[in-house]
Amino acid sequence: MLFHTISSGISPVTARLRMTRLAGALLLGAALATGPAHFAEARGAPESFADLAEQISPAVVNITTSSVVETATTEAPELPEGLQDFFDQFENGPGGPSGPRRSEALGSGFVISEDGYIVTNNHVIEGTDEIEVEFFSHKRLPAKLVGRDPKTDIALLKVESEEPLSFVNFGNSDLTRVGDWVMAMGNPLGQGFSVSAGIVSARGRELQGTYDDFIQTDAAINKGNSGGPLFNMDGQVIGVNTAILSPTGGSIGIGFSMASNVVSKVVDQLREFGETRRGWLGVRIQDVTPDVAEAMGLGEGTAGALVTDVPDGPAKDAGLMAGDVITGFNGQTIKDVHDLTRRVADAPIGEEVPLEIVREGKSETLQVKLGRREEAEAVEEAVAKPGADMPAEVELLGLTVQPISPEIAQQLNLPEDAEGLVVTKVDATSEAYTKGLREGDVITEAGQQKVATLKDLRDRVSEAKDAGRKSILLLIRREGDPRFVALSVE
Template sequence: MLKRLGWSVFLVFLWGHAAYAQLPDFTEMVKRNGVAVVNISTTQKASPEASNLPPEQQLPEGLPPEMEEFFKHFFNGPGGDYIPRDTQSLGSGFIISSDGYVLTNHHVVKDADEIVVKLTDRRELVAKLVGSDARTDVALLKVEAKDLPTVTIGSPEKLQVGEWVLAIGSPFGFEQSVTAGIVSAKGRSLPGGNYVPFIQTDVAINPGNSGGPLFNMNGEVVGINSQIYSRTGGFMGLSFAIPMDVVSNVVDQIKTKGKVSRGWLGVQIQDVTRELAESFGMKRPHGALVAKVVPGSPAEKADIQIGDIITEFNGHEIETSGELPPMVGMTPIDEKAEIKLIRQGETMTVPIQIGLLPEQEEKLADIGNKGQIKSDNKLGIIVTEPTAEQREALEVTKNGVLVQNVGKGPAKEAGIQPGDVILRIQSTAIKNVADFNKAVKNLPEGKPIALLVQRRGNPIFLALKIGK
């Protein structure tokens, strides 16, 4: 019995030793690369007009004069005189050239009046902002120094899901903090990050880590730690890094042109859901569904149409709509490209010349409730033809009916909302209420139907099904 127990203990020991031996050792990597990781502090000068108090502590309007003086005295000091206070923030960065170029996030240095880079040898150098790009959240700094330690740039394309990665940064101001984890996913599309196919990891990233490097096991930087997903403000196992191929493209443009230009098709797209795929006659959902074609854009010149489903761009397959913008954005302006798409069940290849992404401003719609006209009850909604003012606010130049009310029925289940403008039902353009009622009356039962609606200035396809 004791002999068998001894063998069991020995085997457990061997198994534990083998498992330990397989775990990565990051010590040499940290020693070699930690010296090139820096702490970044910024200062934003307070204006005399600004209040010391955070928004939730601002003085309410309409206070009696004596109460206002009391609060000013309490918060600002004797006499109630305003005491200006500068705003400071911390982040991370890393040195990419021995002559002083440093990378970090755009949001780390945004609106900063002074940027200070602190090296591991305790030197503090004032940095100049060479340029930054809000869309990718990348900023390039320059400090006056020589023979600085640098990192080695790696290829995020070779990075595999499940691979070990390591981050070095200054979470909460704690310099040279090291955390490790694995790559959870690649090519993640996040709200507000249409031109970045993020690397998702479970590396512990917290405020202050922003702008720091993400290393692969070869000690090469494959990304810049940029965002976390959190309901508490702290780390919850989801961290996102900007791939270095995207970063390198931005840096090259900042250095050579002083600004960042992106390729542009001139379409608004969305994912193809299972219901939409069925309505378009597809065997499975994939690709980027075109919901809008901008007038005068490269897409319009190439005869790309609303309802087309883009499945390939320059030979790269498009599984989800979030994969397309980064590919197009990194394509040189005026370069020829090929797009494979599905149009009404037919597959075709369309040549296109990439344009320059223009600066655009979003507009919110202000919608009234005048002139309601009841539609066919099959969908359970009330629509009307939008006025000229409503069309301008909704960015709808022609056609479409405005949804005024959504009752119980297929439309509500599909997610149609008051304020939506219905532009198309399947392949039929809706010009007015009469067109809408006619199209709805002829809708089949028990089959997914694709509706194109305009919502707050943005087009989106929705799928609904009328019960039998």
């Protein structure tokens, strides 16, 4: 199965550019969303969607984008399985035009204010130089880009109109329940305004984005629906159609819409600043799994985000340390990594917030002043992969390890004074292999204590056994990225 976004390309060039850019990741296509229920009691199936469709139609728009692209005369790139038939419908045959040409693509959107602010998907307008909006009345207006957020695939446009425009409001997507009726409207396959209805199939879906919170629906969504709204039965937008799960690029009843409670925050920032301004804590984290909790001596059912590394930044300034478990943020309980990431992103920049942690079995509260994520992000240099000709020293926990030497440090692109044990071999039948450990990984801690020698590791394993622990927690670094892994000592 492939994920597709759903802009509808008029031009073969646009279709190829958009598809190949995201091939192997979230491919261009469509998505649907689900609507929140505002009442505790269940609602029966509506007798008709006609009144609702008539109410919201004036605020839904078709979006046409245009850009100048270079057509290639070389052989087309290999396409992911399931996409070739789509491209065959649009591809120029032998002897087709080459050189610069203008291409167009279609998408959907919706008006959120009478003065002309319009929400759509970022992939609908990305890389374009002209944007035109068509209203339900067939009126057409040029639009300018106010701001965009690739992380949530949201963009904000603005049109100038001599008269106030019809608009729709965001609803509270957190009130959405599985089984609620929803209605989608957009421009599928360039056919113009079209309505489809269905129910919310699931909530809280994650595809591959850091801030994903998708509503899954079975309402029919196809290419060209990208950026269109998903409504609840009160006519409120509770999602923005973004992607579908499909082997062919067409709707099979599994669509995804970014939840309105995520979208509305992004839109507010784009409207005010022209860009996003997310909070930044400055830690690397992973989920607290049952085996990690046991290895750390935490209580059964402990949830939160386990800190694996604390580089320079707000968290380090606040005193956070690797091995701490973040259980609360700004007065709200943290369930997992995704939960913490979203809450930090939504928190105010430059203000102190309380951070509840568990350190060595004891609860503490730290005060942290958040930075801005956009300013902190930087592209990390790739780390060369280690060679495979390193001699083995000792076998333990299904691993063959040896201390880091200056030669190994250079080979792994580590600091000259780096300490730890490098993994030179992993038993393919071992628990360590099953949990993802591989040659070239570096063990820097065991049992939440630093290890620099083989004796250090043996001692930590013995201590875990003597304490009656079933497993030991290792801190592993791979190409600079740290994570905790719990391995059985029995």
